[in-house]
Amino acid sequence: MxxxxxxxxxxxxxxxxxxxxxxxxxxxxxxxxxxxxVLTSAGALQVSTGKYTGRSPKDxxxxxxxxxxxxxxxxxxxxxxxxxxxxxxxxxxxxxxxxxxxxxxxxxxxxxxxxxxxxxxxxxxxxxxxxxxxxxxxxxxxxxxxxxxxxxxxxxxxxxxxxxxxxxxxxxxxxxxxxxxxxxxxxxxxxxxxxxxxxxxxxxxxxxxGILPMHCSANVGEKGDVALFFGLSGTGKTTLSADPERHLIGDDEHGWSDRGIFNFEGGCYAKCIGLSEESEPQIWNAIRYGAVLENVAVDPLSRKADYRDNAITENTRAAYPLEYIPGAVASGRAGHPKVILFLTADAFGVLPPISRLTKAQAMYYFLSGYTSKLAGTERGVTEPEATFSACFGAPFLPLYPSVYAEMLGRRIEEHDAKVYLVNTGWTGGAYGTGKRMKLAHTRKMIAAAIDGTLEDAPFGRDPIFGLDIPAEVPGVPAEVLNPRRTWSDPADYDVCATALAKRFADNFKRYEPELPPEIVQAGPKVE
The missing domain is CATH 3.40.449.10 (Phosphoenolpyruvate Carboxykinase, domain 1)
Structure with missing residues (x-):
């Protein structure tokens, strides 16, 4: 050989x-x-990646x-x-x-x-x-x-x-x-x-x-209803797509062809800092013999993993085969998605936890790819950093972003897919002041989007970002849905929201010459 x-x-x-x-x-x-x-008490192989505990994009x-x-x-x-x-x-x-x-x-x-x-x-x-x-x-x-x-x-x-x-x-x-x-x-x-x-x-x-590659996770319900979860590392793709009520297709990378979607991989690569059996039982139970744990602290005597320990890095990871998730789709294939969710970890804490997008807004926010780089996912990132990553995956896109955006726009129109922007980041203030969105609330909002009940809710328009925000979601406190109400001082919210809106506008200038006016005008309003 x-x-x-x-x-x-x-x-x-x-x-x-x-x-x-x-x-x-x-x-x-x-x-x-x-x-x-070494082997952990659960049977996983625990390893260290040395001084590099995340990707090296500059190399x-x-x-x-x-x-x-x-x-x-x-x-x-x-x-x-x-x-x-x-x-x-x-x-x-x-x-x-x-x-x-x-x-x-x-x-x-x-x-x-x-x-x-x-x-x-x-x-x-x-x-x-x-x-x-x-x-x-x-x-x-x-x-x-x-x-x-x-x-x-x-x-x-x-x-x-x-x-x-x-x-x-x-x-x-x-x-x-x-x-x-x-x-x-x-x-x-x-x-x-x-x-x-x-x-x-x-x-x-x-x-x-003619196939659209996507940085997204995907799952499917019993009725064949497919949902896509776009987002950069740490925004919740793996966690939110691992839903006991639905079947996981894949947790990170997919293609969308004329026949539907298909997984690129045969396994999952979950970020596991703060992992608990109660909040993420499917991932917890997947970390067993055959799984690989990267940079997770392990007690030298009991060999129990401590998922709260970030002494090595925030970017602790678990790699395991897809079949370790109960009910995962063995073929890695499914039909065309009806619901698309853009996940963003907003470090400013001003985006709503969920909002409905028009097709023009979907194109705008897909090209913007706003999120926060979370600590440890790249060398040198020690705390969340607000950033724009085209198509929610710029580090992995060799071609121009417009190539992927045009393909997504055609797919959305062809299959009448509903698109939502979901903030899995901060609420009640920016990073350092506010708190991370509750996973339980995010799960309920996403469930409402996927099963269609969210469309029955009354919506209000955000004056700065122009986003349609639901006034009610079953199981979620109403005050959580409007980010301005979660801040102790609404005037501070206005300042931060305006600052983020300006960042959006400044970042999007690079795309304006080649896009139709309705997409350019679908972004935040900056006075």
Whole structure:
């Protein structure tokens, strides 16, 4: 077997063992023997990702190859690196692997044979390979994949770049080569880089086939009613889509084709800081043998996980296969969504907990992608930061945001989907003064949106943001629904709301020249 498939020629790998497609118990045994982690009392494998406990967006690159130059939105998100620099690092990586054991997983990204990408993941760590096995789609039965991989991920935490000679900004790098069909990762132990790199690959390839890739979770009811939950990390996609009354399709990444939606993955990657059995029983029970716990504090004697402990990072994570969630949709596929929810963690504490959007507003808020980066999800983020992330996923979008927005707009119109903006962030004041929205209240509001009862409520218009706010939702105190009423001083609310409205307007200026007036005018009113 060769690492790198048919694209690596005349390379002989010596002096190490390739562990190909090991089972979950075999990978756990290897990780324990290599002292990569410990077992918790619940049976999960607890590991540490070292000094990098979140993604490294400033160290992500796309190779500036002839076939992609005119399509990529180059900039701070999609940083270019020359083919020569990449080739140099690639050869160094192959040399680095010559004296190390490697773990290989062959699987898929994308449910359904007509959409799926055959992927090979090559790891230096056994626990990284376990992560890949649980997060990507595993081959059915015992039959191995016989076709050559469409894309390969090579992740080598111990292989570090030299910025002076390799042209990187630090020792860490995440590089995508669309022509070689390789993702090369080095200098970081954070396993989420593998998952998000393949998401970025699909975000480039699928629109060329007329398929909308989405940074969203999805679930479906007994009547086939599909709901999508858009949002950046930490906004509640995994938590809110894991609903005991509905069936989980996937927790983070999906495609929307002419036939409906489909999951990109075979597992879930839940943020678990503050996790409790009472508030999130499905996720709690999924953290068992076969699951991977990243950076979660564990008692050295009892081996019980302490989900309240943020000493290592706020970005504690659990990775587990989709089938660990009761009633999850095994096929990873469903029909067209009727309800779409944009989740935002508003650090200003001024957006309503739920509001109804017109189609023009849906396009405006999708392109804006307002949220807050939560602590630990990226290197250097220590407390919530208000930010705008186009399409609720700018770090993973190689193409221009308008490509994805136009596709979403067409899908909404074709299938008459209802769209709501949901604030899972702060209420009663900004971060540091207000409190985080109660999960129980958010669940009730979302349930009302999905089952249609929310449409029967009286609505009022917010004078600044122009959003339609329901006056009542069963099980939710009326004063919670209007954010201005939750502040001790309404005048302070007005100041903060106006400041956020101006941020929206300033951010949206980049899109105005290419959009129709009704979308530009659908945003907040700034005097």
């Amino acid at each position: 060769s690492v790198g498939g048919s694209r690596v020629e005349n390379v002989v790998l010596k002096q190490f063992t390739i562990h190909s497609n090991l089972s979950v118990p075999q990978l756990i045994e290897a990780a324990l023997a290599r002292k990569e982690g 992500k690159y796309i190779v500036r190859e002839p076939s992609v130059i005119s399509h990529i939105q180059w900039g701070t998100v999609n940083q270019p690196i020359s083919p020569e620099r990449f080739e140099g690092l690639y050869r160094k990586a192959l040399n680095y692997m010559e004296e190390r054991d490697l773990f290989v997983f062959d699987g898929y990204a994308g449910a359904g044979e007509e959409h799926r990408l055959a992927i090979r993941v090559v790891n230096e760590y056994a626990w990284h390979n376990l992560f890949a096995r649980q997060l990507f789609i595993r081959p059915s039965g015992e039959a191995p994949i016989t076709r050559q991989p469409d894309f390969e991920v090579i992740s080598l935490p111990g292989f570090k770049a030299d910025p002076l000679t390799d042209g990187t900004q630090s020792e860490t790098f995440i590089i995508i080569s669309f022509e070689k069909r390789v993702v090369l990762i080095g200098g970081t132990e954070y396993a989420g880089e593998m998952k998000k790199s393949i998401f970025s690959v699909l975000n480039y390839l699928l629109p060329l086939k």
